[in-house]
Amino acid sequence: MGMLVRFWGTRGSLPVAPRARAIEDKLVNALMRAQGRSFADEGEARGFVNQELRFGEGHTYGGATTCLEIEGADDSFFILDMGSGLRELGNDAFRRIAQQGRSRKYNFFMSHLHWDHIMGFPFFGPAFDPNAHIVIHSGHADCEAALRRQQEEISFPVAFDWLRAKIEFKVLSPGEPYNVDGIDVELMPQDHSHVSYAWKFRKNGKTFVFSTDAEHRMDDLEDKQAFETFFDRADLVVCDTMYSLAESITLKADWGHSSNVMAVNLCHGAGAKKLVLFHHEPTSSDADIDSLYDETVRYEALNRKDRTPLEIVCSYDSLELEV
Template sequence: MNGMRVRFWGTRGSLPVALTATTVQAKIAKALVAAGGRSFASEAEAAAFAAENLDFATNGAYGGATSCVEIEGAEGAFVICDMGSGLREFGIDSFRRIAGGHPAVYHFFMSHLHWDHIMGFPFFGPAFNPNATIVIHSGHADAETALRRQQEEISFPVPFDWLRAKFEFVVHEPGVTFEAAGLTVSLTPQHHSHDSYGYRFEKNGRAVIYSTDSEHKVENMDAEAAFEAFFAGADLVICDTMYSLGDTVSLKQDWGHSSNVVAVDLCHAAGAKTLALFHHEPTYTDDDVQRMHAETIRYEELVRGERPPLEVICAYDGLEVEV
């Protein structure tokens, strides 16, 4: 693979969100209304109708797992950003790929150590594989402490020392480029409680940015030159867009997150090609997330000016993007 393939295993922020019976029933009702009394000869025929005629919020779901993103394209290793609850499904899928010959080597890149970004690790099956190697990259010197602490007996029945994989914790300095699994990687500090770090992954002239849990204040955009340089020319920017601009200004300043509007502005200034909305607010319904996506596309069109178009996509659990 010359480039990279990005897989989203978890895209929610702060807390996992489950689809409730009421939510599923509402989706079914909307689908039946859209069908208008049609009959279908098979489930496959009905699925084809739904895919063609229903919006994503009705025919699909943005998902409920917290932050976990895989970057495929490394050499001889899995590359994963964060350990949110989506990590469980990734771990199960990685067993399938290991059975097919993929090396049992995992490189994790941690944005930060808050619970929603590490809560999947106790359920990460490969950690029990004595033939697995797990390298955890972070800007935090206390990454090992955080992972061990959440598996203390008061919180979880399986202690960290029962894990059988070979572990290595590596602390990196912001601004210092390094190589990992055939990718060129750098990190930058972000404004968030107990610090957060964004990552830039490069391979064969292509670049993916993973930047979540980072607050960008509209009134301080002149100070964002460092982020513009970090995002510069990126093929894909995965960006914290937890709130609308109205929320960040009126209700949630200093909560450590950003908005869809600021993400567009940063990507425009950086000359990025694609923006992926990410770290969705847990109280937002699928309709809410879809509405924000549409509003973001419209905002990008309004402020684009003479710049090249910025593609705006909305991350959901299961999305794959080729870079």
């Protein structure tokens, strides 16, 4: 068995929700595209939505902030970051425990401690379960301080010490191999305020890399070599593609995020197999994200040369990918 990656939150910076007019615009567009057609049943109507509309026209990429899950560990939950998507994951974990008898151990792996990546933890139901065991792995020695601070009385009504789960913190060192419940784990520092960490997970010959909140510059050859080595022949790479290349080198330079172009370049250099566009800009509409995806696919094809094609996927809340 390999790994299954499930996306519970894919936005960056802060959670967003579509306004009423955005839903109206989607419905009007779908009706206009249908051109008065009638559908025999719900399945036929869904076929039209899924086959004839762009993803952003018939669906939404979602608005929850960073939270992913890996299925494939030895019974425990593997969770990457604690963005607002963590609330829904926690509710689903209760369902799976009741239906499947799953373990109540939760391994967290933190990219960094900015608010959009920790804000879901106070709403994580299993943290209130006295039979739960939560292990938080991080490259940051101040991880516990960050989580406690956001639950101080001035910010939140439930204190960290009121949580009933057994909670422990483990600080891991970059470049050192670890094995956590049957999955090999490694982390690497990234250029971001207060440092961010990329994570690599390996099991049964498959490699998954999670690299968000990292700024990559076109002329930084040392950074390029380091990340091509970390991404080397990965089966799946989730990459920070918050900006276009133009944004990342002009208005938003030094903001701590990267572009779709740099993600493709690094994956090409590393010989990675599949790239997932991630950490979507909160001001981007579904149509904007559709356009970024199209632009990325075109750029990859034009710059592929004699390489094996790099598969590109645009992440959305509820996406599942096999590794």
